[in-house]
Amino acid sequence: xxxxxxxxxxxxxxxxxxxxxxxxxxxxxxxxxxxxxxxxxxxxxxxxxxxxxxxxxxxxxxxxxxxxxxxxxxxxxxxxxxxxxxxxxxxxxxxxxxxxxxxxxxxxxxxxxxxxxxxxxxxxxxxxxxxxxxxxxxxxxxxxxxxxxxxxxxxxxxxxxxxxxxxxxxxxxxxxxxxxxxxxxxxxxxxxxxxxxxxxxxxxxxxxxxxxxxxxxxxxxxxxxxxxxxxxxxxxxxxxxxxxxxxxxxxxxxxxxxxxxxxxxxxxxxxxxxxxxxxxxxxxxxxxxxxxxxxxxxxxxxxxxxxxxxxxxxxxxxxxxxxxxxxxxxxxxxxxxxxxxxxxxxxxxxxxxxxxxxxxxxxxxxxxxxxxxxxxxxxxxxxxxxxxxxxxxxxxxxxxxxxxxxxxxxxxxxxxxxxxxxxxxxxxxxxxxxxxxxxxxxxxxxxxxxxxxxxxxxxxxxxxxxxxxxxxxxxxxxxxxxxxxxxxxxxxxxxxxxxxxxxxxxxxxxxxxxxxxxxxxxxxxxxxxxxxxxxxxxxxxxxxx
Ligand code: 4UU
Numbered sequence: 447x448x449x450x451x452x453x454x455x456x457x458x459x460x461x462x463x464x465x466x467x468x469x470x471x472x473x474x475x476x477x478x479x480x481x482x483x484x485x486x487x488x489x490x491x492x493x494x495x496x497x498x499x500x501x502x503x504x505x506x507x508x509x510x511x512x513x514x515x516x517x518x519x520x521x522x523x524x525x526x527x528x529x530x531x532x533x534x535x536x537x538x539x540x541x542x543x544x545x546x547x548x549x550x551x552x553x554x555x556x557x558x559x560x561x562x563x564x565x566x567x568x569x570x571x572x573x574x575x576x577x578x579x580x581x582x583x584x585x586x587x588x589x590x591x592x593x594x595x596x597x598x599x600x601x602x603x604x605x606x607x608x609x610x611x612x613x614x615x616x617x618x619x620x621x622x623x624x625x626x627x628x629x630x631x632x633x634x635x636x637x638x639x640x641x642x643x644x645x646x647x648x649x650x651x652x653x654x655x656x657x658x659x660x661x662x663x664x665x666x667x668x669x670x671x672x673x674x675x676x677x678x679x680x681x682x683x684x685x686x687x688x689x690x691x692x693x694x695x696x697x698x699x700x701x702x703x704x705x706x707x708x709x710x711x712x713x714x715x716x717x718x719x720x721x722x723x724x725x726x727x728x729x730x731x732x733x734x735x736x737x738x739x740x741x742x743x744x745x746x747x748x749x750x751x752x753x754x755x756x757x758x759x760x761x762x763x764x765x766x767x768x769x770x771x772x773x774x775x776x777x778x779x780x781x782x783x784x785x786x787x788x789x790x791x792x793x794x795x796x797x798x799x800x801x802x803x804x805x806x807x808x809x810x811x812x813x814x815x816x817x818x819x820x821x822x823x824x825x826x827x828x829x830x831x832x833x834x835x836x837x838x839x840x841x842x843x844x845x846x847x848x849x850x851x852x853x854x855x856x857x858x859x860x861x862x863x864x865x866x867x868x869x870x871x872x873x874x875x876x877x878x879x880x881x882x883x884x885x886x887x888x889x890x891x892x893x894x895x896x897x898x899x900x901x902x903x904x905x906x907x908x909x910x911x912x913x914x915x916x917x918x919x920x921x922x923x924x925x926x927x928x929x930x931x932x933x934x935x936x937x938x939x940x941x942x943x944x945x946x947x948x949x950x951x952x953x954x955x956x957x958x959x960x961x962x963x964x965x966x967x968x969x970x971x972x973x974x975x976x977x978x979x980x981x982x983x984x985x986x987x988x989x990x991x
Contacts, residue, residue, distance in 0.1 A: 455814075491705070528574060541634045571594065635651050650849050724750065725751075726755075728926075787843070798878055809842055944964035
């Protein structure tokens with residue numbers, strides 16, 4: 447049943463109809479008064495709770511304010527916020543005004559913020575008082591004025607400094623003008639991804655992409671029933687949490703309990719206090735839950751499901767977690783360019799190895815293509831797995847392209863609508879997929895992207911560095927987690943220590959991108975055309991003692 451047809455493999459669940467609506471219409475248009483009174487978001491640290499009705503009202507007010515400021519279709523607005531109640535209306539107000547959120551990781555430095563604002567030409571940025579220094583520095587580098595920085599809360603000092611206060615924005619009459627949104631072509635957000643190579647770039651995700659992926663994913667979670675309340679600790683700025691937490695919990699009218707970052711003990715307290723049903727995690731958090739002694743003392747009895755993705759989950763760790771907590775654990779797979787979810791292990795298929803990423807979600811088609819020959823690998827016999835090949839995916843969740851990069855220069859989305867993931871997988875006769883290797887230039891730390899090209903460019907700006915190559919090294923004891931290491935070729939006669947170069951990078955990037963090691967080499971291996979020969983890099987690392 448799941449064998450590939452002419453358009454590729456599909457999963458066990460039937461395809462669904464994707465409604466032709468904007469995100470706002472899907473999430474808020476039909477809000478009943480009973481639903482409006484339900485808690486949408488609860489922030490344990492600040493004690494702030496917003497109902498669905500309040501989120502809708504704030505969304506409308508922000509959309510009206512943006513429209514009155516001349517911001518709408520074709521524009522982007524930066525959002526540099528930690529997870530918290532304000533994120534919801536920031537994101538949806540922008541979408542309702544017809545503009546697109548450019549979500550910035552809250553740990554970014556000023557140059558990283560500026561690069562993102564510039565790449566998406568965002569004329570405004572929404573930020574938090576705790577992040578104001580880097581937000582303002584980044585905004586100024588990108589050419590924004592003080593008043594273009596909108597600060598959540600009711601902040602006296604920022605207002606005095608000429609910034610715009612969120613409380614003033616929310617005082618706008620919540621009746622924005624109607625904006626004509628074509629869900630298929632209208633961009634709702636521009637998360638950054640480096641794709642299969644090069645620098646991070648803005649991924650154009652339409653209203654339809656986000657609506658579709660939420661509904662596709664919803665089919666997989668259907669057996670759970672009505673309660674999908676969840677702890678939102680993965681950053682909303684990353685597509686994993688944006689779709690499965692921020693938007694999905696709103697869609698299902700269930701509360702999301704926000705955390706501005708992952709603090710293991712606060713995480714356990716929040717679960718015991720609010721009794722959520724679902725957790726979305728990355729492999730290091732799965733390992734924490736499976737192994738840490740404190741977890742044994744905590745009351746996690748409300749949990750019904752843990753979804754792990756964004757990096758490889760070790761099958762035995764998944765099994766140990768399932769056993770220890772008595773909670774169903776599944777692995778999912780996604781990619782920013784696919785909005786993101788394409789594969790998840792079905793909740794009722796306990797026979798499927800947790801080390802796999804399962805079959806495709808509804809409406810996704812996938813192929814496994816030999817990277818050498820460009821042909822699909824042979825369908826395996828029952829009980830066997832295929833030869834490894836590159837995973838290609840297509841569906842209503844496939845991006846429109848990268849902003850500012852012509853379609854024909856884009857190596858990821860082909861003319862037939864297939865996203866070439868850069869991941870090497872095998873598939874069994876039932877369409878269950880296993881990740882084997884990553885054949886693209888991408889390092890994953892705590893599920894977040896690190897583009898080697900970005901760190902290489904930064905190292906090459908150091909006066910002593912002639913050339914540099916960056917690769918991911920697996921962190922011991924944390925399956926799926928990697929740290930970037932640099933191989934550096936110094937200029938003749940120049941001197942720089944490993945710690946100096948480590949600090950050079952650390953001063954300029956978010957903490958998750960910091961180097962775990964710098965190793966000096968005679969020469970960075972490059973092809974005749976100047977491309978780094980990445981396959982040769984691991985052997986240049988010093989042997990571990
Ligand atoms: C091995 O990380 C993501 C999206 C993750 C996600 C989303 C919904 C996971 C489960 C889910 O239900 O997006 P990006 O764009 O940051 O990173 C994409 C890359 C993939 O190409 C792959 O290399 O992250 C890696 N990846 C995984 N690798 C994602 N999921 C997995 C996985 N195992 N389960």
